[in-house]
Structures are given as structure tokens and as C-alpha cells.
Amino acid sequence: MIGRAPRSSTARAKARAAALTAILPLFCGGLTAFAQGTWPTVAGDSSRTGTTAQAFPSLAASAWICGKDENGRAITFVQRAGVAAGLHFVYAVGSVVEPSGTNWKLFAIARRTGQVAWSVPIDAPEFESTATPAIDERAATVVVAGGSTLYCVSLYSPTIRWSASLFGPVVNASPVIARSWRGPGRLFVTDYDGFGDSASLYSINLDAYSAQNPFQPGEILWAFPIGASSGNSPSYDPATDRLYVATVGLYASNPGQIFALPAHGGTNGQPPLPLWTISNPANNGFFSGLLLDASHDSIYAASYGFYGGTSSGNLVKVRASTGTLLWSVASNRSAATPIRLPGNRLGLSTGIQGFGSLPALQVFTDGATSASLLWSSQTRTWSDSNHNGIIDPGEFTPIGWWNAQPVYSTASDQLAVCGGDNVLRIIDASITSPTSPLTVVASAAAISGSPAVAGGNLYAIGTAGLNAFGPAPALVDVNQDGSFDIEDLYAWEQLRGSRDVNGDGTVTLADHDLLASLLRANEAQEQTEGRR
Secondary structure (H helix, E strand, O other): OOOOOOOOHHHHHHHHHHHHHOOHHHHHHHHHHHOOOOEOOOOOOOOOOOEEOOOOOOOOOOOEEEOEOOOOOEOEEOOOOOOEEOOOEEEEEEEEEEOOEEEEEEEEEEOOOOOEEEEEEEOOOHHHOOOOOEEEOOOOEEEEEEOOEEEEEEOOOOOEEEEEEOOOOOOOOOOEEEEEOOEEEEEEEEOOEOOOOOEEEEEEEOOOOOOOOOOOOOOEEEEEEEEEEOOOOOEEEOOOOEEEEEOOEOOOOOOOEEEEEEOOOOEOOEOOOOOEEEEOOOOOEOOOOOEEEHHHOEEEEEOEOOOOOOOOEEEEEEEOOOOOEEEEEEEOOOOOOOEEEOOOEEEEEEOOOEOOEOOEEEEEEEOOOOEEEEEEHHHHOOOOOOOOOOOOOOOOOOOOOOOOOOEEEOOOOEEEEEOOOOEEEEEEOOOOOOOOOOOEEEEEEOEOOOOEEEOOEEEEEEOOEEEEEOOOOOOOOOOOOOOOOHHHHHHHHOOOOOOOOOOOOOOOHHHHHHHHHHHOOOHHHHHHOOOO
16 A cells, blocks of 8 residues: 555645545536446456446547557557556556567556556466456555466556466456455456366465464465366455356366355365355356346356357356355357346447357346246347248357457446457347347447446456547556545645646646546435435
């Protein structure tokens, strides 16, 4: 943590008075232009909900495209990978060709300008891994996988805080940061053994050594054997301090499994016993993360079936508290995490072109004990132009892809998802019947990566580099502690930190007023929505 200078009572009073007397209506016209927010991990949060409360920005033109590093060298980003967005920077993995050869790095790209602020060398990803970095806002760090190593890097400088060597490489799986009142901060991640039985789920300490936490940051506390694994990003529930992870299973002999474990369990290097374990009722492995819907005591996971048509996989719903299977329904093969939609519906990005499959966005009804396929984009958009009765390439809109993670906006009831044709589309999500039309609200070509939505901005990797859409955000993290709160206003008042909030090159009262306005932006809603 970055230390804070002591605040005098006068400074505290001035800061609080400034926050309370900021006239919000005066700045309402500019708030949208400085919309804030972060996207700290794959699917947005530790529950992997893939949901934002912000409306999507216009896709008419990119605000910027980052394709070169701080030295002017071309960056090759991992296509179809996700990115993490902090308050000031977007963090993405890519490679550059330098005099010493091709080197892989974590890049920190400024959200306002699209310029690379700095980069840190990492080991090369294995098997073109699309693993997304994860931001630990409490510690003001970002954790990224390279090969079999995890790197913990400062949010604001190319400083490696710690690194941890795993037994195997991390492939397509992203870490989850587990923080709650129940114990010190922990990170959980799975390594790769896609076609064997030796993968592990790791628990890694995040916090400083103390009597209550006798471990060093980056120290591996335990490794829990999970059989085969690839792309299995864990999910975490801070209310119950439970960790959930799906697995491929024991390849060729057993189906995929889902485990629930106590996050702060385990002693003396030994992992805790699972709270429960359930196997996939279909003989398929899970190659993705899972959606935790804690408010409905539910977990959802999709499988990838290697053989068969557009129903070779399955989608399951499991009771989070007990591991009881609530239902299983056939689906197209997928390594994406399902997304909850209003009206007891689920969205899933699926499929490949070939081997009996097709890229598709599928929508399912979600009942208490059963589910059914409601709508599938490949059949809904099919026009049999050659009259052969087969859905051929070019006869349908290839929305979705097996590893494309969609984002749902509650503000606009829309879904953003990349398709098999490398087109990012924003579609109307009010799909309530098999005959619901596909309504594409906006689209952007040459985009392949899973989108990250931070405030009024959308970020996604494309063929030309990292694309940003939406207005430039404000520079609100004045004290650079990784979070946006009243402490930033205190710092501004005390002449500390990065005070040019509106990024115009000068520090004036306009920066103070904008900061105070953004801090109060949700005040009316918070004061009227009652106890939670």
C-alpha cells in the first residue's frame, strides 16, 4: 500500500466541505464524458457475471488504437484475449520484436491517450493462452501469467512486487482475487494439464507478513489436485468465503467436475477438503470459468463437447450451497462463461466453424429444475441461399465463438460479443421467444478479443491493436492507491498526488469540482435505495 500523509483536522474539514458543497447539476453535462469505472478481471468480477451497469459507448469510431510500445515497436497482442482496465491504465499481454528477439510483456496503456506508459517482461504464454490479467485494487497491483509464472506488478510502474512459479503453465485461465473480512487476501488460479490428470488449483498469499498472516506475498500456500484443466478461471463468493472451480476432469475416463472449497481453509501446506464435488452428467469437460449467482444460490457452467453438432456440449445449473444438480441442458460447445439475462434467461457464446459445429450466441430459459434452448443465432439468421438444407458459411451471422466472453449491459439491455468473423456486435438482448429477431445496434470490424467495459469505455483487442471506444475518462485516482474514494479528494486538497483530474495539462479548481462531482454522482441513488 502507498503510505498516506497525516491529515490535519482543518484539511479534513475542508475536504469534506468541498465534497458536500460541490454543485452536481453544474457538471451534469460533463459527467458522461468523464464516466469512471474499472474492469479488473475476466468477466468483470470475482463472480464472473460479465455484467456492467453502464450503457455501451458508440462503436462508430475508435477513440484510439494502441499498436506500438513505448519505443515505437509494433505490438502483437494475443488475439481473442481479454484485458483488465484500471482507473488509469488498460493492462494487456503481447509481444514485440526487439534486437534480442521476440519478447513477451505486460503492457500498461493509458486510458486517456492509448499510449503505452510502461511494460514489464514476462515469460511467453503457452499454447497462445488468452489468460486475462487480474487487478488487486486493495494492493494496487495487477497479476498476470506468463508460462508457468505469475507476476505481481504495481498498477502505476513497471515494478514487479513478487513472482510465483507454478508446477505447470497457465493456459486460458485467469486468477481471482479473494478478499473478505474472513482473512488475509488470497489469489487463486489453475494451471494446465488439458489431456492428463495433474493440474492444480493454487492458493497464493497477497498480503504482508504478520502474526495473523505468517506468509510472504506471492507464497504458495497449497495446491489442490483437480485432474485435467484448461481455461478454468475460479470464482469467489466473499459473503461465504467459498471458492468454486470447474475442471476438465480426468481426460478420456471421467467427465468434468465442479469443486467448492473454503477459500481460507487448509493448513501446513495442505489444501482443504472440498465442501462438495459434482461431476458433469454429460461426459464432457468444462474448459471455462463458471458463473456464480450468489443471490440465487446458483452456479452455471458450460462444457465443450468435441464430437457432435451444435448440441454436443451442455450447460448445467448447480446449487452453490450444496452442489446439487438442478438441471442440465444440451448446448453448443463452449469455453465461455454463461451470462444471466433478465426474465430467467441465460446467454452463452459458443461454437466453431467446422467439425459439426457453428459459431452461435445461444439464449436459454432458466427454470428452477429444468432449462431449454430458447434461441440460437445461427438458425435465426440462416438463409439457405444454395437450397441444400445445410447451414453453410455465409448463410448466417456468425455471432459468438467458443472462447468469446460477452458482456451484458443492464442500462441498455444489450449484449456485446465478438463473433467468429472478428466483428464486435452490440445486440438487443430482449430475446424472449424463438422468433425474436437479431437486432444489431452497433458493430465494429477487425475486433477479436473479449470486451472489457469500464465506465463509459469499451476496450477490446483487434487485428490492428488494442481498441478503445467512448470518451476519455477522468484521472480520478489522485493518491494512486488503486481505488476511487473520498481519500482522493483529501489528497487533492492537501496538494498530494496526481491532481490534473480532467487531463488538460493544468491543475485548477475545475479539477477539484469534477472530482467532487464524480464522487457524488451516485449519491441520490444510494440514499434512496434502502438498506442492503
